[in-house]
Amino acid sequence: TRSTRPQRLLAAVQKNATRGDPRSVVRAIDQFCRHKEWAMNVGDEKGCILDSVVSEANPTYVLELGTYCGYSTVRIASLLSPNSKLITVEFNPEYAKIARQVIAWAGLQDKINLVEGASGDLIPKMQEMFGVKTFDLVFLDHWKDRYLPDTKLMEKCGLLRKGSILLADNVICPGTPDYLEYIRNSPQYESQYFKSHLEYTKVEDGLEKSVFLG
Numbered sequence: 023t024r025s026t027r028p029q030r031l032l033a034a035v036q037k038n039a040t041r042g043d044p045r046s047v048v049r050a051i052d053q054f055c056r057h058k059e060w061a062m063n064v065g066d067e068k069g070c071i072l073d074s075v076v077s078e079a080n081p082t083y084v085l086e087l088g089t090y091c092g093y094s095t096v097r098i099a100s101l102l103s104p105n106s107k108l109i110t111v112e113f114n115p116e117y118a119k120i121a122r123q124v125i126a127w128a129g130l131q132d133k134i135n136l137v138e139g140a141s142g143d144l145i146p147k148m149q150e151m152f153g154v155k156t157f158d159l160v161f162l163d164h165w166k167d168r169y170l171p172d173t174k175l176m177e178k179c180g181l182l183r184k185g186s187i188l189l190a191d192n193v194i195c196p197g198t199p200d201y202l203e204y205i206r207n208s209p210q211y212e213s214q215y216f217k218s219h220l221e222y223t224k225v226e227d228g229l230e231k232s233v234f235l236g
């Protein structure tokens with residue numbers, strides 16, 4: 023049977039990237055998506071904004087919602103300090119299988135915990151499963167209609183502390199109107215919009231960075 027796009031993306035990583043070199047994995051995926059087949063990775067342009075937010079935050083505990091093939095997982099983890107951890111949540115077993123191999127190729131399996139399941143089920147279990155008290159940074163990049171309910175769930179579960187950062191992809195395209203409305207009007211958050219483009223295209227998109235004020 024015909025291969026899937028994630029399988030072809032993984033093959034491109036294994037062909038063009040150097041084992042143990044996360045930045046070469048990121049570069050290989052961007053090359054594949056720009057010149058061969060578009061895929062919904064945060065991409066190189068928004069990826070630079072992601073890099074600067076991660077570097078400035080220097081987080082110990084990171085949560086990513088929506089692993090897909092692991093592009094942003096590798097991009098974030100490559101910037102984390104030695105004792106920090108990234109937990110990434112993915113409910114599609116096919117995507118999880120590909121992402122695990124991309125993460126392994128980058129040599130980042132010790133920094134990353136990929137957990138399979140739905141965010142709505144896993145968020146309430148983060149403390150008991152991983153001994154996490156609060157997350158310093160959350161990257162939202164899963165189904166767009168889950169951003170708001172999962173943010174409210176993280177608040178309810180006490181997973182955010184004063185200064186925790188939420189970074190949301192695609193707030194313009196595909197768009198997350200209910201999330202933006204909530205987060206920009208809530209006195210509990212200080213938000214900032216980083217204008218950019220939908221990965222590998224000229225269509226406008228952007229990232230919304232929101233600091234939880236506690």
Ligand SMILES: Cc1ccc(Cc2cc(O)c(O)c(C(=O)NC/C=C/[C@H]3O[C@@H](n4cnc5c(N)ncnc54)[C@H](O)[C@@H]3O)c2)cc1
Nearest residue numbers: 062088090111112113114117139140141163164165195196
């Ligand atoms: C109209 C239109 C269409 C597509 C685009 C282009 C475009 C550009 C982008 O950057 C995008 O992020 C997207 C996008 O749709 N992303 C959804 C990403 C889902 C991944 O996360 C997984 N997942 C989804 N919900 C959950 C959940 N609860 N618990 C656990 N995993 C979940 C899925 O299993 C996938 O691995 C689309 C632009 C415009």
Ligand SMILES: [Mg+2]
Nearest residue numbers: 064163191192
């Ligand atoms: Mg996205």
